Each structure stands twice: as C-alpha cells, then as structure tokens.
Amino acid sequence: MSDSGPFRLSKGGRLIDRAYQLPFRFDGREFRGVQGDTIASALLACGQMMMGRSFKYHRPRGPLASGAEEPNALLGLGEGGRFEPNQRATTTRLLEGMVANSQNCWPSLSVDIGVMNNWMYRFLPAGFYYKTFIHPRAAWKHLFEPIIRRSAGLGKAPTEADPDTYEQAYSHVDLVVVGGGIAGLTAARDAARDGKSVTVLEQNPHWGGRTPTDHADGQALIEALLSELRALPNVTLRRNTMATGLYDHGYLLAREALADHDPDAGIPRQRLWRIRAGHVIVASGALERPLSFAGNDVPGVILASAVRDFIADYGVAPGKRIVVVTNNDDAYRTALTALDAGLDVVAVIDARPNATGALPESVRARGVRVLTASAIAGINGSTSVEAVKICSHAGEGKVLEIIEADCVAMSGGWSPVVHLWSHCGGKLIWSETQAMFLPDISRPPTGADGMGMATPVGAAAGDLAVSGATGAAPEQPLMPVWVMPMHASRKMKFKMWLDFQNDVKVSDVELAAQEGYQSVEHTKRYTTLGMATDQGKVSNINGLAVLSAALKQPIPQTGTTTFRPPYTPLTLGTIAAEARGDLFQPLRKTPMHGWHEAHGAHWEPVGHWRRPYCYPQSGESHSDAVAREVLAVRGGVGTLDASTLGKIVVKGPDAGRFLDMIYTGMMSSLPVGKCRYGLICNENGFLIDDGVAARLSDDTWLVHTTTGGADRIHAHMEDWLQCEWWDWKVYTANVTEQWAQVAVVGPQARTLLERLGGIDLSAEALPFMGWAEATIAGIPARIYRISFSGELSFEVAVPAKRGLELWQKLHESGADLGITPYGTEAMHVMRAEKGFIMIGDETDGTVIPQDLGLGWAISKKKSDYIGKRAQERSFMASTERWKLVGLESTDGRMLPDGVYAVAEGENANGQRNLQGRVTSTYVSPTLNQPIAMGLVLHGPDRMGEMLEFPVQGQVSYRARIVDPVFYDKEGSRTNG
C-alpha cells in the first residue's frame, strides 16, 4: 500500500498518478491523495468511508456511487467567497490544498446531535411536515417550526461574493452528441462521416464512459474512436461539459468546467454553452440502481459499479472483504475486478434462483461462493459495515448465515439516463424484460419541423451492451427486485432506503399509498422522494416500483415523475455569467447624469434610468433636502432633469385619428403650437399612462409619456397600428433619448429663461399649455409651457448632446435667483400638493380615469377610443367605485402609504369591511402639514367625513376627507 492511504492499492487505477501526492483537508484534518483522485477516492484510500450525514435522520453516510448521481457524499467545498455547498465528492477533482467539510452534522461528523432524529424515525413519517401543519396548531408554532427551520436546508449558503468569473457562449451545430462513451463516440463518428458538424459533450474529464473500466480492450476501443474523431475538422470534442437540459427547438444548455481544477488560472471558471442543435444524440448511458434491503445506507454499502470504479479507476479498495449482492450478471464484473486487485470477495448473493451466465461462472471458477435465491436481511454496523446477514430472497428475512465483511457491492439493475430525452417531451416506455424505462422512439421530443429532435443510443436507449461493441459475452436477464427479501417485515422496511439524500424509505412510500396517495407526482411531494439535489437519479425507479406494488398496479400505470433540468445542479455564477454587478442590466443615464453625480444626487432607480431623488447638501437628511428643494422652487426657481420622460413622435395623414383612439380625450382638434394633457387606457378600460401631447405640425404630434411608460406606450401604439388599424397612414418613433429636457419651474422661471435670450416668454406670447420653437442660449430648443408643480413652468427640450450645456447655463445665469436643482421626490411632493395623480401611485391597473375625477379628460364626442367599451360595463359605470379625494390627517401624523380605511361591519372572513385606501402620502413643506390622497367609496360626495385607518400595533390613524387640491386651489401660480 502506498502512503496515500491504507486502502490505496499498490497497483492499478487508470486515472491516477501516484507520483504526485496532493495534501488536502477534510473536516480540519490533513489527508493525502494523488493526482487524478476525486475527493471521494482520496478519502476512501485513507480509510475515511464516512463523508456526511443524511438530511433528515442525520445517519452516517459514505459514498453510494462514483459519479454525478451521488446522493450521500456531499461536501461544503472551499472557503470564503469560493465556498460552495453540496459538491459531490465523487465528481470533484482533488486539488492540492483543497479544503472540504462534511454537512448536516453538529458538532462534528462523528458526534452529531441531530442523529436523535434517527431514533425518532417512527415520529417523522412521510408527510411529517404537512401533518404538523394540521394539528395541534400551537405545536407547529412553538415546537415543530423552530426545529424544522433550524434543521432545514442542505448545506450552508456562501456568505461572500464569488470571486470567480463565468462566461456564456453560443453555438449552432448540426448534431450534438451528449455522452462521450462508446455509444456516443461511435454515433459522432458516423454522423461526422456524413459531413455534419458535430459536437460531443462529455461531463467527465475523461472519455469512454464505463467501457475502459468494464472491458479488457475498452480503453483501446475508445482511443481508436477518439483519434478518428480528432482528425475530422467538423468534429468538436468537449470534456468536462455537462449537458444540463434540452429545451424547445433543439436548444441545449451545457456547463463546461474550464478552471474548476485551477482557480488561479486567470480564465473563467465555468462556461455555459447555449447551443442550438439541429439534432441531439442522447448517449448519456445508464445508472445503476441500489437494492432495497435493510441497512442499505450503512457506509460501505456501495453500488457495484462504483466499487469497481474505485478499484479500477483510482486504485482504491472500498473494502478488503467484499460481499456482492445482485439481481443481474453485470455485478459479477465487480467481483472479478476486486479479485484481480487481490481483494477478498467473500460471497456473491444473487436473488435469482439460478446464475449460470458466463460472468457468474467465471466468478465461481475463481472459487467465490455464489449464493443464489438469496438476499441480505440486514447489515451489522452503523458507521461501517461489520457483517452481512444472509437470508432466502423468497422468505421474510430469517437469518440463515452471518458473513463478516467491510463492503457490500450492490446492484439492482440499471436505469437508462433519460433526462435529456424527457426534458422536452420525449416519452418513455416500460421494458418488462429489462425492468427499466426506455425512451419510446415512436414518441420523441419534437423540433420546429415536427420531427424528432433527439435520438437515444447505447445504454441510454436500454442497449446496455451497446450492441456488442465491446465484444462482451451476452448476459442472462436480471430478475426485478424492489424489496429484499421479497416478504420483508414492516420493521425491515423502516431500514430500507429508497432516496438516500432525503431519507425516504420503503416504509414511507408504502405509508403514503396507505394514506391514499395514488399519483406518483403527489407521492413524490408528500414523501420528498427524488426531491433532493440528486433529483432521485438512483432512487426514482425503486420508489415508483414500491409505490406500484403498494397500489397493486403495474409500474407503467404508476409512471414516472417529470424530469426537469438541470441534470446536475448549476452554480448561480454560471447562470448569471457576466450579467452581475454593473453588467447586471444596462443603466440609462441622461446627458446631465455626471452633473447630478458631482452635485451629490441621491439616486432613485426608475426603470433602467437613474434619476436624482434629491440633492442632499452636507449634513442634510434626504427629507430635509426634499423640503428645501420644494420651498426653493415655490419661492424662486428650480430645475428638474425631465429627460427621461417618454417622447414619441406620431406622424402621418391619419395621426390625429389614431391619437383619438389612443387617448381618452380629443387630440385631433389640438391646434398646432398647443399642448394637451391626455390619458391612455388599455382595452380593458384601465388607466395605463398619462402625459402631455403637443401638436408640432399639421400631421405631427409629440406625445409625452411617463418615464416608465415610454417603451410600453410605444409598443402599445405599434400593436394597434400594425395589427388593428394597419391601413391607417401613421408612423411612430420613440425619440426619448434624442432630447434632453429640463423643467424650469418657479415664480422666477420666466426671468431666468429670458436672461438666456432668444424668445419672448410673456404670458401673451407663450400662454399656458402652449409651446414654441426657439434658440435659447444659442441652443435650438422647444419650450413647452406646462406644469406638473402648479408653478409657472417651462419644459425646455434641446438635442440630447446639448442638454448638459443648457443645464449649466441655467445654473450659471440663475445663481443670484437661488436656482436649485430638485429631484423626483420634490416633484412628487409638489404634484401631490396640487392633487395631480401619478401613474403607479393613484393607479394600480384596476383604476379607471373616472375614479380619479378625470372625467374632463374623456371626450364625450368620440364614438370610440381604446377602453371606451370596457368603461361602459356596469361595474365600471357603477357609482359604488372608490374615487379620488384628499385626506387630511387629524393628529399631525403622516398617514402610512397604502393603509386601508375600515367601514362598519365585517366580511365573511370576519375581517373589517373596507371603504378606501391611501394612494399617496407626504409631509408638505409648503403647507407644513401631512397631506395624502386616496381612493374612497363615494369619496367626492363625503367631504368633511372622518375615516379610520387601523395599523397593527399603533393607534388608528384618522383623516378627514378633503379636496385633493391642497395648494393654490384657484391655480393662479401657474401664471407666475
């Protein structure tokens, strides 16, 4: 034995190089593996069989498998930002200095407090959580929930940002072969010879699948295929690349591990391939199934194929006295591999009455006891296998013999990996002779052309011998074994694991059936069978076979649960790739963004835009800043960056007619040079946007939308123009970003703008709701005299590239006027002081203009507009709707946003009846009092009435119904 552990074999191990020793730490202890090891093989070599504890009962667990299907040996890997939970020890390459930790145990792997769950298994049956929900209520709140919360979750989430980078790439290819085993490589070669572009994806770092391990000349066969493929220019071979899912129309996602083996390589750690495949060959092989006997989860009970992988691939002995238990011929290969490595195979327990195939005979010939019609009745040992209790398979488990052993290699047969086939609708068919679900090639997943877009080959198609490609002798059929022994007692079934990761046992599935569960999908959720991170790769078939037996129905009638991507878990970094941090989403910045930043703007995200919320000065709180800005505007002059406002040009001979359909009001009658406020509803009648439209010329309007509405309203217009009134002659263009727009607001606004020269801005020359073209401060501009604050106000639009210049000139010229930049919050406060509605505050998708006292903006003359028919429906025209009012708090407290006003009586659920809600609420610096707006039943008819707004844990708020216009009711300030 070498110094990389007492269980390292002196020779063999095709994937390792004993010359390179790699020290690493597991649970704080020093270990030593060799190059080519996985963490699992390195730990096994050191005699560390126990690698974790199970999720629910905290039972000691060692590795069950040797690959991606591993349910038990899940580790927390790495430290700090590179910490990753739930990494499979069986697929994680060992690196020098690696730090790994076991999961689900406290205070340590060997001494675990949570193992008490194991003694309480009778009280934690299937559907335990759901049962605790029901009764008694108090027990859930005070007993079960705190315990479940503390023990919930598999592994810990990392707490630091991931320092690695990830990338995504696209590929379009005629054929993708998933699986680099003998079936996949053969299929790739045949397709490539036909001239197709072919990509082969292999999840492991090495090619060949099981062939090199299981067949004497396997490695040579694979090498020959690879050299042929490498010579073909139309073939791409990608190792370390796991196909995670197959989606509509041949869209395949695959994760390529680029630098998992070397975090400091300076390249992205992983790459997500987004492949559009003309066709997909599913050559994903098959997974071995466990056998359900009592104690099948004790560390040291390992899948037979994994035992020979550890021996042949890694030169590691999972045990020195091995018992093989099987229902098929294939597991005898494990006995031969172990014998070749000089290990003791103390017995082969075969459930079948006879085992006379070539493989069993060759094992017998080596002097190994083969016990047919036999089964395992139980395992002695809890943290490791000490002995195996043998019984007759046909019986109830009476122990006939006890055999000392330290490892059990089990095989319940094989299940084709049908995940990719099934992800996008491929159907399965049950094979009685092979006891497996196979892809039903008559019902494949279909592509855009309606033809099958995937073809299964090799073991994935149920052809375990890959049509004799390896020259292996034919095997005798297996005998389905779902419970071992056949008539096992209920007590034994409490120790027969189906889903190792989620601790679901034969007894749980039988209980679920007894409690009335019939659908496999319901049973899955009730028992959590197959719901862990391994998605039931090794457990599903055994589980549904047990369910079928309990329901006394054939397996195909029970069916399978749905296979969903990803095949194995993806780290979030790979899914996000470059789309993180500043690149998470594009940020839209106005031409004045830099100025705002330099002047200390506190930003508010508005869609993808960033708008200044306020400009706090040193030592100033945000609310103080807002109050200062409001008072400065109302007392002098302020500027608001309104560039984000949506601007859509609507042009053409039918533009007026079209806008009359888009708006509730009349836009066709708007004179050139004038502006008009308008409301836009959807076909369901609800208000979706508002803004001011200006008529630029005879056939051209400029439509202003809300900041968030620009793209949405432009799309809305295009939909109606292209699909409904497609013969109307109208063009639209979204010119939002072509213009910078500055609202110059306050009693000194005219004075300031006149200093910049170029236009007569007197009330006579440019009346309220008029607009004019001019050159201001040498910049071509459109000036709209519109107001969202109630003050004298001019919105000046200039070409975007000159926006900053205009803004700076305004601030230079207005310094002596106390010019103040103000943000969105001051804008909101001022509009609320004036009772102006805000889309998204007063509207929520259920509000119609009539609710908001905006009937004046709805044309009575028009025969139609979008939303008109909907607003004629009885419940829209009803007088019983909640309508806009002002709300005046009676105790000086600001009403909380969104609170509800209660009415007399209770509803059917015993809750207070409601009669209104707060939609906007602020403290008005102008009036020095809280103000609010809300929607209230019959509100406008109830002026002066009091409303009560209960808030949990506080004295109820009370408010008087008032006019929503709090400030300058006569509107004189608009004239300056």
Next chain:
Amino acid sequence: MLTLTCPCCGITAEETELHPGGEAHLKRFGPGSSDGDFEAYLFARKNPKGVHFERWRHAYGCGKWFLAARDTVTLEVFGTYKAQNPHPTPEIVASIRAKRPDWQPDWTETKTSSAESLTE
C-alpha cells in the same frame, strides 16, 4: 425556447428576441357591441391543445408584429405570416393540412386572405 422566422425581415429569431401577444385573429368589439361579444373578445381564448394561431412581435429586431401557426403540444411551427391577414393564409392552411389531415379551419376561407392582397 422557440425559434420563429419573422415574415417581415426574414430573421429566424430566438424566443428572447420576440414578444408574445396571445391568440391571433381576434375581432375587435368596440362601443355598441353586446356584453357577450365584448367579453368574448377581451377574455375568451381558445387555448387549444394542438394547432394554434398566435401573435408575436419581433421586439428586439425589426419591431414588426407577425402571426405564427404552431402546434402547442409538439411545438411544430407550420409557418409565420403577416399580422394583417384576417385569417391564416392558404399556404399556412396547406402546411397544416399536410401534417394534420384531420384538422379543420374554424373560419370560412376566402380567396382574398393572402397577405399580398391586403398589404401595399
């Protein structure tokens, strides 16, 4: 993720480039229509298992709305055609019938229902 070919610009686009718009060929009912007609126009959708006609916009491409004939179960695309057609075109109907001999249109086919005769 579906791929559809925009009949306006000819690009075969990924679903992420497209914006879905629900069932195609709805007839708008405006003021003066009955409550039943309006309700059906606004809310009632066929939602078939099988052949379906739907609206898509090439939102991150040429910006045009178009219509697609698709099987909602097999995801087979029978064809795409311009949004201005009141009914699926004869070419689309032929393409569906070639694959689904039992399928029957639920509208009356007319000779003027091709995009060319409706658009300039």
